[in-house]
Every structure is written in C-alpha cells, then in structure tokens.
Amino acid sequence: MPVPATTGQLRSNIADMEIGDYIVWRYDSSGEQFIDGTLGAIEIPVNGLVGTTSLNNYYWYAIKADKGLLISDRIRHHTVTWDSMNxxxxxxxxxxxxxxxxxxxxxxxxxxxxxxxxxxxxxxxxGLGAFPADNEWDRYIKKGSLNEKVKPNDDNVWHHLNTFSWAKETPALGTWVTNAGTSLSATNAMRIVRGYESRSDNRGVAFTGSALSQNYIGFRPVFEYREV
Known part of the structure; x- marks a missing residue:
C-alpha cells in the first residue's frame, strides 16, 4: 500500500513531526519503535493482522493528528476483544x-x-456523528483536515471504511435507532466501535459486546505523549 494520503512529510523522529506528518511504527529485533525505515519488514494489511499474530518484523504508519498525539493509520490487529485489550x-x-x-x-x-x-x-x-461531538474519532478522522493536509474521512488516510475500531466508551443505555431504521438495545456489556461506513446501513457509530471478536473489528493504537 502507498503511504498515507497526507501532504505532510515522512519523519524519522517524533520531535520533528508537525500535524499531518507521518512516521513508521515498527516492531523488529530492537523492539517497538518509531523510525523512517521499512527495509526488511512486512507492512501490516490495512485491515490489520489476526489478533494472535506476532508483530515482530511488521510495520505500519502513525500520523500526527494534534499536539502530543499520533494515531495509527489502520487497525493493528483484528479479531481481538475489548475485554482482552482492557x-x-x-x-x-x-x-x-x-x-x-x-x-x-x-x-x-x-x-x-x-x-x-x-x-x-x-x-x-x-447522520451527524457521535455524542459528545468532541470525540477523537469525529475530531480527527471523520471531520479532521489536520491543518489542511488530508481530506476529512479519507479512507486513503485512515483505512476505516471497511473496518471498525474499538473505542474506549460504553454506549448510552437504551434503544438506538440507526439511519437504516434498525433498533438495537445497548447494555453495560457493550462497547462503542467506529468506522465501517461502507456497510449498507452506513453505521459509522455502533456498538457490540465487549467479549466478542470479529475479523472486521480491531485495535487502532494511539500514542499520546507530552509535547513541550
């Protein structure tokens, strides 16, 4: 796959990154790191690796979305439960x-x-997104332009239209009605997932059981750090 569709630059150091830039996130014999090299490593598919797959010798990209915040350009692993991640x-x-x-x-x-x-x-x-509106998925992926360096909601940047990403939250309890007219009941055993807008019902905001795993739901890592 090509690099993320941002007009930002490929960087080799986090300290040099500006919003919209990207960097290689890699696992190899040296461990987990951010570098600019991909030689000898295998790119993770845009729909992620099976949850049991070792990350050794794999790489993908992280994009700087805000001060002190890098977001993976894809889910890293699918077929993982929210409970196991927690x-x-x-x-x-x-x-x-x-x-x-x-x-x-x-x-x-x-x-x-x-x-x-x-x-x-x-x-x-x-069709307006999630509540509260100031959540990271809508702010950076659904609506964000990263200082005009990406197109909002661009699958060539985030590879999200055919996958769901696990979010932190438990859904508001009660009956949800999707824009396809489907009624779904949220419980405390559910967790929010975001993405998969290629579905026929275009459910960009959804939920599923925290103990369930599917090959289209996965972990999209974020690296949050203190930037002076």
Missing amino acids: SNKIIEGLPKTFGNVSGVVRSLSGGVGFVDNDGKLSMKDL
Whole structure:
C-alpha cells in the first residue's frame, strides 16, 4: 500500500513531526519503535493482522493528528476483544517510551451515542456523528483536515471504511435507532466501535459486546505523549 494520503512529510523522529506528518511504527529485533525505515519488514494489511499474530518484523504508519498525539493509520490487529485489550491496559493507556519520548499507547475516544442538531445526546442516528461531538474519532478522522493536509474521512488516510475500531466508551443505555431504521438495545456489556461506513446501513457509530471478536473489528493504537 502507498503511504498515507497526507501532504505532510515522512519523519524519522517524533520531535520533528508537525500535524499531518507521518512516521513508521515498527516492531523488529530492537523492539517497538518509531523510525523512517521499512527495509526488511512486512507492512501490516490495512485491515490489520489476526489478533494472535506476532508483530515482530511488521510495520505500519502513525500520523500526527494534534499536539502530543499520533494515531495509527489502520487497525493493528483484528479479531481481538475489548475485554482482552482492557486487561492489557491498552484501552485507557499503557506506558511506553520510544527513544526519549514517553507517553501511553491507548484507544481512541468515540462517543457514547448519536448527536443531534443541538449537540445533545440522541438515540436516533441523524447522520451527524457521535455524542459528545468532541470525540477523537469525529475530531480527527471523520471531520479532521489536520491543518489542511488530508481530506476529512479519507479512507486513503485512515483505512476505516471497511473496518471498525474499538473505542474506549460504553454506549448510552437504551434503544438506538440507526439511519437504516434498525433498533438495537445497548447494555453495560457493550462497547462503542467506529468506522465501517461502507456497510449498507452506513453505521459509522455502533456498538457490540465487549467479549466478542470479529475479523472486521480491531485495535487502532494511539500514542499520546507530552509535547513541550
């Protein structure tokens, strides 16, 4: 696959990155790191690796979306449960240090329900995205231009139209009505997923059981760090 469709630059150091730039996220004999080299490594498919696959000798890309925030350009692993991710501390944040940059690897926020025209919670999909509207999925992927360096909601940047990404949140409890007229009941055992807009019902905001795994739902890692 080509590099992410951003007019930003490929960087070799996190400290040099500006919003819209991208960097190689790689696992090899040296461990997990951010570098500009891909020689001898295998690119992760845009729909991710099966959850049991070792990351050794694989690479993909991370894009700088905001100050102190890198977002993976694809799901890293699919067929993983939210519960297993949570037990491994990668929902809220697993401490990591890359070179001299310390931060956490975690999941994106994705909202808890649908948003209405007044910015309030709706249990009916009005095609406006998730509530609260200021969630990371909508801010950076669905609507973000990254300082005019990408087209919002571009699958050539985020590879998200045929996959769901696990979000942090539990959905608002009750009956949701999708824009296809389908009624779905959310419980405490569910978690939010975002993406998969190629579906016939265009469910960009959805939920599923936290203990379930599917080959189209996966972990899209974020690296959050303190940027001075």
